[in-house]
Amino acid sequence: MIVTISGVGGVGKTTVTKLLVKKLKWRLVRPDDIAKKKKLYAGFDKERKSWIVNLEKLGKELRKIEKKEKNVLVESLYAHFFEADIVIVLRCRPEVLEKRLKKKYDWPTKIVENKEAEMIGVITQEAVERHGRSKVYELDTTRATPMQTVGQMMEIIKGGGKKYKAGRIDWLK
Numbered sequence: 001m002i003v004t005i006s007g008v009g010g011v012g013k014t015t016v017t018k019l020l021v022k023k024l025k026w027r028l029v030r031p032d033d034i035a036k037k038k039k040l041y042a043g044f045d046k047e048r049k050s051w052i053v054n055l056e057k058l059g060k061e062l063r064k065i066e067k068k069e070k071n072v073l074v075e076s077l078y079a080h081f082f083e084a085d086i087v088i089v090l091r092c093r094p095e096v097l098e099k100r101l102k103k104k105y106d107w108p109t110k111i112v113e114n115k116e117a118e119m120i121g122v123i124t125q126e127a128v129e130r131h132g133r134s135k136v137y138e139l140d141t142t143r144a145t146p147m148q149t150v151g152q153m154m155e156i157i158k159g160g161g162k163k164y165k166a167g168r169i170d171w172l173k
C-alpha cells in the first residue's frame with residue numbers, strides 16, 4: 001500500500017510523518033532524496049535555482065519500493081501526483097500557516113506563495129483531479145497537535161476516515 005502525505009510548505013508534513021513512521025514502522029520515502037540519489041531529474045529551473053524531478057521515473061521507483069516493503073509512506077509537497085492507495089493532504093488556516101512559515105523561512109516570496117496556495121486549496125484540487133474524490137482525505141491541522149493529526153492519519157489508514165474525505169475545507173467561505 002502506498003500512502004502519500006502532501007500539503008503546502010509549513011503545513012506540517014515532515015513533523016507528522018516522522019511521528020507516523022515510528023508508530024507504523026513503515027518505510028518512509030522522501031521523493032527528493034531518491035531523485036537526488038538516482039538523478040531522476042527532468043530539467044533545471046533557472047529562476048528557482050532548483051532541479052525539476054522526473055515524476056514518472058520517481059513513480060516507478062516508488063512501486064519498486066512498495067513491492068519490496070509492502071507499505072510505503074511518501075512525504076512531499078508533490079506526493080499527491082504519485083499513484084497511491086490513500087492520499088492525505090494536510091491543511092491549515094492561512095493566517096496560522098503564515099505564522100508557521102515565518103518561524104521556518106526568512107524568505108517573503110516563499111511565505112506568500114505558500115499562504116496563497118493554501119488559501120485556494122491548490123493541493124487538494126490537484127489531488128482530486130489526479131485521483132478522484134474517493135482516495136483523497138484532508139486533515140485540518142490549524143488547532144491540532146501533531147500527535148492528534150497522527151491519530152487522524154491512523155484512522156484513515158485503518159479505513160475509518162470517512163469524515164476526513166476531501167471537500168469540506170474551504171478557507172474562502
Ligand SMILES: Nc1ncnc2c1ncn2[C@@H]1O[C@H](COP(=O)(O)OP(=O)(O)OP(=O)(O)O)[C@@H](O)[C@H]1O
Nearest residue numbers: 008009010011012013014015100141144145146149
Ligand atoms: N497538527 C500539526 N501537525 C503538524 N505540524 C504542526 C501541527 N501543529 C503545529 N505544527 C507545527 O507546524 C510546523 C510544521 O513544520 P514542518 O517542517 O513539519 O512542515 P512541512 O510541511 O514539512 O514544511 P516544508 O514543506 O517547508 O518542508 C512545525 O513547527 C510543527 O510543530
Ligand SMILES: [Mg+2]
Nearest residue numbers: 010013014015
Ligand atoms: Mg518538510
